[in-house]
Structure formats: structure tokens, C-alpha cells
Amino acid sequence: MNFLRKVLAIVQKDIAVELRTKEMLSSMFVFALLVIVIFNFAFELRVEDVRKVTPGVLWVTFTFAGMLGLNRSFVLEKDRGCLEGLLLCPVDRSAIYFGKMLGNFIFMTVVEAIILPIFSVLFNLSLFRPGLLLIVVLGTLGFAGVGTLFSAMAVHTRAREVMLPVLLFPVVVPAMIAAVKATGGILDGQIFSEMAHWLRLLVAFDVIFLAISFMTFDYVVEE
Amino acid sequence: MEMIEIRGLTKSFGSKVALQGINIDIAEGEFLTLVGPNGAGKTTLLRILATLTRPTGGSVRVAGFDLVGQGAEVRRHIGLASHQTLLYDDLSAEENLRFYGRMYEVAELEERITALLQRVGLEHRRHDLVRTFSRGMQQRLAIARALLHDPAILLLDEPYTGLDQQAAEVLREVLVALVGRSRTVLMTTHNLERGLELCHRAAILVNGRIVYQAGQGDLDVASFREVYSNHLHVSRFTFYGGVGR
Numbered sequence: 001m002n003f004l005r006k007v008l009a010i011v012q013k014d015i016a017v018e019l020r021t022k023e024m025l026s027s028m029f030v031f032a033l034l035v036i037v038i039f040n041f042a043f044e045l046r047v048e049d050v051r052k053v054t055p056g057v058l059w060v061t062f063t064f065a066g067m068l069g070l071n072r073s074f075v076l077e078k079d080r081g082c083l084e085g086l087l088l089c090p091v092d093r094s095a096i097y098f099g100k101m102l103g104n105f106i107f108m109t110v111v112e113a114i115i116l117p118i119f120s121v122l123f124n125l126s127l128f129r130p131g132l133l134l135i136v137v138l139g140t141l142g143f144a145g146v147g148t149l150f151s152a153m154a155v156h157t158r159a160r161e162v163m164l165p166v167l168l169f170p171v172v173v174p175a176m177i178a179a180v181k182a183t184g185g186i187l188d189g190q191i192f193s194e195m196a197h198w199l200r201l202l203v204a205f206d207v208i209f210l211a212i213s214f215m216t217f218d219y220v221v222e223e
Numbered sequence: 224m225e226m227i228e229i230r231g232l233t234k235s236f237g238s239k240v241a242l243q244g245i246n247i248d249i250a251e252g253e254f255l256t257l258v259g260p261n262g263a264g265k266t267t268l269l270r271i272l273a274t275l276t277r278p279t280g281g282s283v284r285v286a287g288f289d290l291v292g293q294g295a296e297v298r299r300h301i302g303l304a305s306h307q308t309l310l311y312d313d314l315s316a317e318e319n320l321r322f323y324g325r326m327y328e329v330a331e332l333e334e335r336i337t338a339l340l341q342r343v344g345l346e347h348r349r350h351d352l353v354r355t356f357s358r359g360m361q362q363r364l365a366i367a368r369a370l371l372h373d374p375a376i377l378l379l380d381e382p383y384t385g386l387d388q389q390a391a392e393v394l395r396e397v398l399v400a401l402v403g404r405s406r407t408v409l410m411t412t413h414n415l416e417r418g419l420e421l422c423h424r425a426a427i428l429v430n431g432r433i434v435y436q437a438g439q440g441d442l443d444v445a446s447f448r449e450v451y452s453n454h455l456h457v458s459r460f461t462f463y464g465g466v467g468r
């Protein structure tokens with residue numbers, strides 16, 4: 001319970017800071033909006049093409065916007081010296097990881113919840129399907145889970161804004177492929193059993209990388 | 224009881240050796256001032272004691288707990304005030320202390336926050352964002368943050384740097400109170416007058432080595448300064464490989 005209370009304290013602190021500054025949410029939202037508008041114009045989409053490109057466009061939008069948020073996540077802590085304040089707290093450092101990861105997950109989910117209806121309108125496609133929401137949650141969890149670990153790693157480097165995507169994208173490729181394929185399956189009206197293997201891959205990715213991050217975070221943040 | 228026991232502590236950053244076999248014992252209630260030139264290893268030593276940096280070799284026990292194996296227990300017993308305030312600019316003074324209080328599981332947190340804000344003279348600014356505070360006010364709030372969980376050991380890394388007169392006086396009062404309550408204090412400083420004023424023991428750290436220690440009876444500022452200057456001269460002489468080079 002103590003562990004959970006401290007995780008919750010970090011999440012609430014991050015939300016309080018974000019509600020006051022709106023730095024992460026606004027930059028992620030504006031970037032995501034620009035990406036889908038540009039894609040919309042660039043492809044000059046016709047109705048019959050939409051389902052083929054929608055999953056890829058959707059996840060490119062989510063991952064690139066999420067990258068912006070992840071980059072800011074530890075930079076704000078580091079630049080103000082607050083990362084040391086967190087590391088000084090008498091708590092297993094994995095609690096810091098889970099607190100920051102949950103915060104990132106919440107911010108990404110909020111942006112995705114705003115972007116999805118806009119995406120639906122621009123691409124003239126209904127995306128409000130329970131199966132798709134499950135895939136979005138699983139994909140976002142995996143992305144935030146690995147991204148938070150690499151964000152903590154990259155923040156100690158000089159070229160941290162460049163380092164994070166270089167470290168993160170190769171690792172999240174399996175999760176992104178699974179998310180794109182499963183999203184395509186949902187939009188094509190496939191039954192659950194036809195795309196179950198992609199969902200299993202997403203779940204396995206989330207479980208494995210959350211466990212690895214839990215075990216290695218202490219070493220990543222210590223000098 | 225020894226609150227800090229350091230045996231053969233070494234720390235290297237690649238080929239650069241920052242600490243070379245440090246041995247120090249600091250008893251419960253003792254106030255040790257550590258002075259030394261820039262780059263001597265003072266901050267590295269404090270960061271190791273605060274579990275922010277792993278030692279390369281040697282053993283360290285803090286409040287009876289092994290520094291490497293029992294980091295969370297060690298952190299429960301220490302408070303750190305450093306150059307950086309470790310405060311969130313976009314939270315108010317009260318919100319900052321409440322967050323850290325929750326992380327340290329401070330009992331009767333609201334009363335403790337009020338008492339500390341009064342003690343550092345910031346009660347009237349408790350709802351204001353930290354970003355609106357002057358440097359001295361932020362440093363006073365940082366002192367309150369370091370004392371929030373009433374730590375048995377206080378680590379102070381050049382705490383007088385950048386303080387205005389009022390903040391320096393608040394810090395002095397806090398240190399006097401801590402000494403009166405038998406708290407253990409390890410302070411690094413360049414300011415010999417401030418450093419020697421309250422301490423029970425002082426030590427000089429040069430090039431990662433403790434080169435001199437003196438107890439309270441031997442501590443007058445003039446003679447300590449002379450010893451300090453001599454050691455600095457010797458260290459420069461050693462560093463440059465001799466006169467004339």
C-alpha cells in the first residue's frame with residue numbers, strides 16, 4: 001500500500017504541474033493535430049483507400065506525439081533538479097518509474113481521446129469501437145512503459161532530444177506492428193480470433209517491458 | 224553511536240579519481256564541517272552519502288544501514304540541502320512540501336508544513352508558486368524541505384551559497400536548533416567563518432583525500448585558514464609536479 005500511495009503521489013504531482021503549465025498536453029495535441037491534417041491533405045484520401053492507411057497514420061500520430069511528451073517528462077525533473085529530490089525519497093525507485101510511467105500514459109491517453117474524434121471526422125471513418133479502444137490502451141501502455149525508461153536514460157545524455165527516438169523506436173517496433181495490424185483488423189471487421197495473435201503480442205510486449213523497466217530503472221537513474 | 228561510518232571510500236569517473244580512500248566517522252549529534260577547494264570531492268562525497276551516486280570501492284554505513292544494499296532505509300534518515308533547491312517551480316510552497324511529505328510518509332503533515340513554513344519565514348507565501356520566489360526564499364523553502372521528515376542526519380552542500388542575509392540567518396538558526404537536538408550534520412563550505420562557527424570538528428579535503436582534521440578545541444579561524452592555505456599550496460605543488468614547471 002505504501003508503494004501504491006507513493007506512485008499515486010507522483011502521478012498527482014505530475015498532473016498538478018501539467019494542469020498548471022499545460023506544456024506537455026498542448027504540445028502533444030498541436031503536434032498530433034498537425035500530423036493528421038498533413039496526412040489528410042497529402043494522401044488526398046478517397047473513401048475506398050481510408051481503411052488501408054488509417055491504422056498506420058493513426059499510430060504514427062500517436063507515437064510521434066507521445067515522443068514529445070516523453071521527452072518533456074524527465075527533462076522537466078532534471079532541469080529543475082527535482083529528479084534528485086525524487087531519488088532522495090525513501091522509496092523503492094521502481095515507484096518513481098511507475099509514477100512517471102502512469103503520468104505519461106494518462107497524458108498520452110488524454111491526447112488520444114481528443115485526437116480520435118477529430119481523426120474520425122477528417123478521415124470520414126468511425127473509430128469508436130470497443131476493440132479499437134482496447135488496442136489503443138494496450139499500445140499506449142507499451143509505448144509509455146518503454147518510453148519512460150528510455151526517457152530517464154536519455155535525460156542524462158547531452159543530445160537527449162535526439163537520443164530518445166533513436167533508443168526508443170527500434171525497441172517499440174514489435175508493439176507498433178501489432179497495434180497497426182490489430183487496428184487494421186478491427187477496421188476491416190475481422191472477428192476477434194483472426195487478430196488474437198496481434199493482441200497477444202501487444203499484451204506480451206507490455207508485460208515483458210514493464211517487468212524489465214521495473215527491474216532496471218534503479219540502475220538507469222543512478223550515476 | 225556512529226551515524227556515519229566511511230571506510231576506504233573511493234570513487235572514480237572513468238580515469239578521473241574523485242575520492243581516494245576516505246575514512247571518516249561521524250558520531251550521533253556531531254557537526255562536521257568539510258572544507259576544500261573546488262574539485263576536491265566534497266560534493267561527490269555528499270552525493271554518495273545521499274545514495275545519488277554509487278561508490279566505486281570501500282564501505283559506508285549511514286544510521287547503521289549499508290549505503291549500497293539498504294538505500295531506501297538510508298534515505299529515510301537523511302536530509303539533503305544542496306546548490307539546487309529540488310523544488311517544483313510550478314507548485315506552491317505548500318504543494319511542494321505536501322508532495323515530499325507524502326513521499327516521506329510524514330505524520331501529521333499539515334501541522335508539520337505550517338510549522339516549517341513559519342520557521343523559515345514563508346508562512347505568508349505558502350500558496351504562492353515557487354517560481355515567484357526570490358533565490359533566498361527558494362533556498363529557505365529548500366531548507367524546510369530537507370527538514371520535513373525530521374532527519375537524524377543533515378547533509379548540507381555549500382548551503383550558504385547564494386543566500387541573502389535573511390536566508391543565511393534562518394539557516395544559522397536552523398543549524399543551532401539541530402545541534403541543540405543532537406542531530407548529526409555534515410556540511411561542506413568555502414566559508415570558513417560560517418563553517419567553523421557551529422561545528423564540533425572540521426576537516427580539509429584536497430584531491431579526494433582528507434588531509435587534515437581538527438576538533439573543536441583546536442578550531443580558531445586564523446590558524447585553520449593557515450593550515451588550509453598550506454594544504455592548498457602543497458596540493459598545487461604536487462599537482463603541477465613541482466615549482467618552476
